[in-house]
Amino acid sequence: MTxxxxxxQIKLFSLTSNLPIAEKIxxxxxxxxxKISSRQFSDGEIMINIEETVxxxxxxxxxxxxxxVNDNLWELLIMIDAWKRA
Numbered sequence: 001m002t003x004x005x006x007x008x009q010i011k012l013f014s015l016t017s018n019l020p021i022a023e024k025i026x027x028x029x030x031x032x033x034x035k036i037s038s039r040q041f042s043d044g045e046i047m048i049n050i051e052e053t054v055x056x057x058x059x060x061x062x063x064x065x066x067x068x069v070n071d072n073l074w075e076l077l078i079m080i081d082a083w084k085r086a
Contacts, residue, residue, distance in 0.1 A: 009057040013050075015079055017064040017072045025062060034059075038075070048079050054086045 013034040014022030026033045035051040061083075063076045 011057050011059050013061050015063040015075050022062040046078050048082050
């Protein structure tokens, strides 16, 4: 069940850098991880699709900016962009 706070759903998403930690946070909070698909093309471009409705929800993204910093940061920024466009 997705948690609700002040008439908004709380959704939790994890990107590729810290999936084990995200799963622990999900289990401890009782909030299931959201469904996304992520693909990295041979030229290094990243595509992220959010596979559920997030409009009007509170969204929390778990992503480390540790090594490789550039890749992880770009993945986070692309996820934020996908969320804002949803």
